[in-house]
Amino acid sequence: MMKYLQKLGRSLMLPVAVLPAAAILMGIGYWIDPEGWGSGNVLAAFLIKAGSSIIDNMSILFAVGVALGMSKDKDGSAALSGLVGFLIVTTLLSTDTVAMLLSIDVANVNPAFEKIANQFIGIISGIIAAVMYNRFSHVQLPTALAFFSGKRLVPIMTAATMLVASAALFFIWPVIFTALVSFGEGISGLGATGAGLYGFFNRLLIPTGLHHALNSVFWFDVAGINDISNFWAGTGTKGITGMYQAGFFPIMMFGLPAAALAMYHTAKTKRKKQAASLMMAAGFASFFTGVTEPLEFAFMFLAPALYVVHAALTGLSLFIAATFHWTAGFGFSAGFVDFVLSFRLPLANQPYMLIVQGLVFAVIYYFLFRFLIVKFNLKTPGREEDEDVADEDANGVASTTGNKFSGMAASIFEGLGGDANITSVDYCATRLRVEVKDMNAVNQKKIKDTGVPGINVVGPQSIQVIVGTSVQFVADEIEKIRK
Incomplete structure (x- = not known):
C-alpha cells in the first residue's frame, strides 16, 4: 500500500511542478489590485487570469498527471483517458445534470454537487484511467472491431468504468459532504478548541478536496459564522472574528517553507538540485500567496505520516492564535500578500504576534520534519528509492x-x-x-x-x-x- 501511495505521489509531481508559478502570478496580480481582483487594473487582471487558469483547473491536471504517471509505459492515451474519465463524472454529477435526472429545480440540488470537480475526483479519474490502460492497452478485438483494439480501447473502457463510478458517487458524495458540514457545525461552538479541530481536519481533507465542505461552515454563511466576509467588513467582535483564518498564517508563511527547507536538506546528494527547484518554488508560493498545494502534494502521498503531523501542527496553530485572540484575515489565502492587506483592518487584533508565532512554528517544522524524515527514512522528494x-x-x-x-x-x-x-x-x-x-x-x-x-x-x-x-x-x- 505504501509503495502504491509513493507511486501516486511521484505521478503528481508533473502537474504539481507547474502550480507554484501559477500561484505566484495570482498573488502578484492580487497585490496590484487587492479590491478589484483585476477589474481595476489590466496588468493585475492579466496575471490573475493567467494564474487562475492553472490553479482553478488543478483537478484536471491531476486527472491527466496521475493517469500518465500510473500507466505502465507513460503513454499519452492514458493521459487522454484520465481527462475523459474526469469530464464524464463531473458532467454527470454537475448541478444542472443532477437537477435534470431528479426532475427538480437547480436551486434544490444538494450543494455537494457544486464541489464535484475537486482534486479527489481528479485523482480517482487518473487512477481508473491508468488501471484501464494497464489492463486493456494490448487487448486485440475481433476483426470487425479491430479499429478499437489496444490503446484506442482504453478511453472507451475508462468511460464505461466512470459511468459506474459516477452512479456510486451520486449516492455517496452527498452523504460524505453533508456529514462534514454537520461535523463542522458541531465543532463551531467549541471556541479555540473548535478552531484547532477545524484546522486539523482542513489540512487532513486537502487530498480529497472535501475541505471545501468544512470551509463553507466556518468561512462563509452556511452556519452563520461567515468569518471571512465579517472580518473584512468589520462587522464582528475584535479578537474573535477571524479566528478561523489567523492560525493559517504561521503555517503557510513560515511552517511549510521551513518544512520545504528540511526536505531539501534531507534529499539524496545527487537529487538535491532537483529537490531544491521544487522546494524553493513551492515554499515561496506558500509564503507569498498562501497556496500550499504545490508543497503539500509533493509529500502527502510520498510520506502520508508526515502529512498527518503537518495537519496536527496546523490545528495547533489555529488553537494558539484563537486562544490568545490574535487575528488577521484573507481574501485569497493566508500568505504574505493577504497578511499585509489585512494588517490594519479594524478587526485585526495584534496581527504582529502571528509573525512571532510563525517564527516559532518555522523552527518546530524544520527540526521535527528533519528528525522524522531521517529517523523513519520517509520518502520525501529527493529520497525515493526508485529515484536513487x-x-x-x-x-x-x-x-x-x-x-x-x-x-x-x-x-x-x-x-x-x-x-x-x-x-x-x-x-x-x-x-x-x-x-x-x-x-x-x-x-x-x-x-x-x-x-x-x-x-x-x-x-x-x-x-x-x-x-x-x-x-x-x-x-x-x-x-x-x-x-
Whole structure:
C-alpha cells in the first residue's frame, strides 16, 4: 500500500511542478489590485487570469498527471483517458445534470454537487484511467472491431468504468459532504478548541478536496459564522472574528517553507538540485500567496505520516492564535500578500504576534520534519528509492548523443534477452525498470559493457538498469525496438 501511495505521489509531481508559478502570478496580480481582483487594473487582471487558469483547473491536471504517471509505459492515451474519465463524472454529477435526472429545480440540488470537480475526483479519474490502460492497452478485438483494439480501447473502457463510478458517487458524495458540514457545525461552538479541530481536519481533507465542505461552515454563511466576509467588513467582535483564518498564517508563511527547507536538506546528494527547484518554488508560493498545494502534494502521498503531523501542527496553530485572540484575515489565502492587506483592518487584533508565532512554528517544522524524515527514512522528494542513483557516474550518461542512445538501447535490449524474455519496460528518473520471464537469460556483462553505472536485481523477474538522467531517451529507443 505504501509503495502504491509513493507511486501516486511521484505521478503528481508533473502537474504539481507547474502550480507554484501559477500561484505566484495570482498573488502578484492580487497585490496590484487587492479590491478589484483585476477589474481595476489590466496588468493585475492579466496575471490573475493567467494564474487562475492553472490553479482553478488543478483537478484536471491531476486527472491527466496521475493517469500518465500510473500507466505502465507513460503513454499519452492514458493521459487522454484520465481527462475523459474526469469530464464524464463531473458532467454527470454537475448541478444542472443532477437537477435534470431528479426532475427538480437547480436551486434544490444538494450543494455537494457544486464541489464535484475537486482534486479527489481528479485523482480517482487518473487512477481508473491508468488501471484501464494497464489492463486493456494490448487487448486485440475481433476483426470487425479491430479499429478499437489496444490503446484506442482504453478511453472507451475508462468511460464505461466512470459511468459506474459516477452512479456510486451520486449516492455517496452527498452523504460524505453533508456529514462534514454537520461535523463542522458541531465543532463551531467549541471556541479555540473548535478552531484547532477545524484546522486539523482542513489540512487532513486537502487530498480529497472535501475541505471545501468544512470551509463553507466556518468561512462563509452556511452556519452563520461567515468569518471571512465579517472580518473584512468589520462587522464582528475584535479578537474573535477571524479566528478561523489567523492560525493559517504561521503555517503557510513560515511552517511549510521551513518544512520545504528540511526536505531539501534531507534529499539524496545527487537529487538535491532537483529537490531544491521544487522546494524553493513551492515554499515561496506558500509564503507569498498562501497556496500550499504545490508543497503539500509533493509529500502527502510520498510520506502520508508526515502529512498527518503537518495537519496536527496546523490545528495547533489555529488553537494558539484563537486562544490568545490574535487575528488577521484573507481574501485569497493566508500568505504574505493577504497578511499585509489585512494588517490594519479594524478587526485585526495584534496581527504582529502571528509573525512571532510563525517564527516559532518555522523552527518546530524544520527540526521535527528533519528528525522524522531521517529517523523513519520517509520518502520525501529527493529520497525515493526508485529515484536513487547507485554511482557518481550516473549523470555521465546524460551527455550521450542521440545515435549512442540507439546503440546503447539495442545492446541493453539484447542483454535483457530480447522480446522472448522481456515482459515489460518502464522507467523512473534514472532507471529502466524491467520485468523478465527468466533472469538466467539476462546477460548482465553485456548490459554493463554499454557503460551504464550499474544493475540492480530486485526480484526473480525484476531487474533495474541504472542509466542516469537520460533514461527516458534509452527507454524510448527500446520501445522502438520492441515495436
